[in-house]
Amino acid sequence: LKRRARKCDKNAREVKLAAVLGAGIMGGGIAYQSALKGTPILMKDIREESIRLGLAEADKQLGKRVEKGRMTVRQMAEVLNGIRPTLSYGDFGQVDLVIEAVVEKLEVKQAVLAEVEAQVREDSVIASNTSTISISRLAGSLEHPERFCGMHFFNPVPLMPLVEVIRGERTSEQTVATTVAYARKMGKTPIVVNDCPGFLVNRVLFPYLSGFTRLLAAGIDFQRIDRVMEAFGWPMGPAYLLDVVGIDTAVHARNVLAEGYPERMKEEGDTAIDVLLRAGRLGQKSGAGFYAYE
Ligand code: NAD
Numbered sequence: 640l641k642r643r644a645r646k647c648d649k650n651a652r653e654v655k656l657a658a659v660l661g662a663g664i665m666g667g668g669i670a671y672q673s674a675l676k677g678t679p680i681l682m683k684d685i686r687e688e689s690i691r692l693g694l695a696e697a698d699k700q701l702g703k704r705v706e707k708g709r710m711t712v713r714q715m716a717e718v719l720n721g722i723r724p725t726l727s728y729g730d731f732g733q734v735d736l737v738i739e740a741v742v743e744k745l746e747v748k749q750a751v752l753a754e755v756e757a758q759v760r761e762d763s764v765i766a767s768n769t770s771t772i773s774i775s776r777l778a779g780s781l782e783h784p785e786r787f788c789g790m791h792f793f794n795p796v797p798l799m800p801l802v803e804v805i806r807g808e809r810t811s812e813q814t815v816a817t818t819v820a821y822a823r824k825m826g827k828t829p830i831v832v833n834d835c836p837g838f839l840v841n842r843v844l845f846p847y848l849s850g851f852t853r854l855l856a857a858g859i860d861f862q863r864i865d866r867v868m869e870a871f872g873w874p875m876g877p878a879y880l881l882d883v884v885g886i887d888t889a890v891h892a893r894n895v896l897a898e899g900y901p902e903r904m905k906e907e908g909d910t911a912i913d914v915l916l917r918a919g920r921l922g923q924k925s926g927a928g929f930y931a932y933e
Pocket residue numbers: 660661662663664665666683684685686689740741742743744747751768769770771791792793794884888
C-alpha cells in the first residue's frame with residue numbers, strides 16, 4: 640500500500656486553485672475544508688441563495704474555531720477569502736481540479752460535466768462527488784474521460800476523514816494521483832477504489848442497515864438497537880445514522896445497491912425506511928425520521 644501511495648504521489652500535479660460546483664451541504668463543506676487547508680477554491684452554484692447559505696455555514700464553523708482559540712480572527716478572514724463564490728464560469732480557466740457536487744440526478748450531472756469541461760484547461764482534473772452513479776457512465780458525457788474520477792466525501796465533510804477516490808474504466812493514473820494528493824492536502828484519508836455500485840463504504844454499510852430493518856420487521860424496537868450499537872462502541876446506532884443521512888438518500892442508495900447486487904439484497908421489500916419515506920419523515924432535515932427533532 641505504501642508503495643502504491645508513493646507511486647501516486649510521483650504522478651500527482653499540484654492543485655493550486657480548485658473549484659466546486661454546487662454550494663449545498665456537500666459543496667459548502669468541501670469549499671470550507673479546501674480553504675481551511677490552504678487551497679483556494681471557487682464555489683459555483685446557479686442559485687444565489689445557496690451560495691449565501693454555503694458561506695454562512697463556513698463563517699459559523701470558522702467562528703467556532705476562533706471561540707475555541709484554535710484560530711485568530713485574522714486567520715479566519717484569510718480562510719474565508721480562500722472561498723470565492725461565483726455564479727459564472729469566469730475564472731474556471733485557472734482551475735487545476737473541479738469537484739462536481741450538484742444534485743444526484745444523472746441528466747443534471749451529465750449536462751454540468753460537459754459544460755465545465757468546455758471551461759477548464761485540458762490538463763484540469765474533473766471529479767464527481769456522486770454517491771451512487773457509475774463514474775464510467777458519467778465519464779461518457781466528457782470528451783476526455785481520462786481526466787475524470789470520483790471523489791466521494793462523507794457528510795459532514797469537515798468531520799469525516801475518509802474520501803473514496805473512484806477510478807473509472809478510462810481514468811488515468813495522473814488523475815487518480817492528483818486527486819489523492821489533493822485529498823491528503825485537505826487533511827483527508829483517501830482510498831482508491833474501483834467503480835461499482837456503492838463503491839466501498841456503502842457496500843459495507845447497507846447490508847448492516849438492511850440487517851437493522853430486518854430486526855425491526857421482526858418486532859424489535861429501534862431505540863433498543865441504537866442503544867445496543869452505541870454500547871458496542873459505535874458513535875451512533877443505525878436509526879440515528881439513517882436520520883442523519885436522510886431517509887430519502889438512504890432509500891435511493893439502498894435501491895441502487897439492490898439493483899447492483901440483486902442476489903445479495905433481493906429480500907429487501909417494504910422496509911421501515913420505505914414507510915418513513917412515504918410518510919415524509921426524511922430524518923433530521925425534515926424535523927422527524929425515526930426520531931422527532933425540535
Ligand atoms: P444539495 O441539494 O444540498 O446541494 C446541491 C446544490 O447544487 C444546490 O445548492 C443547487 O442549487 C446546486 N446546483 C444544482 N444544479 C447546479 C448547476 N447546474 N450548477 C451548479 N450548482 C447547481 O445536495 P448535497 O447533499 O450537497 O449533494 C450533492 C452531491 O453530493 C450529490 O451527488 C450527492 O449524492 C453527493 N453526496 C451527498 C452526501 C450527503 O450526505 N448529503 C454525502 C456524500 C455525497
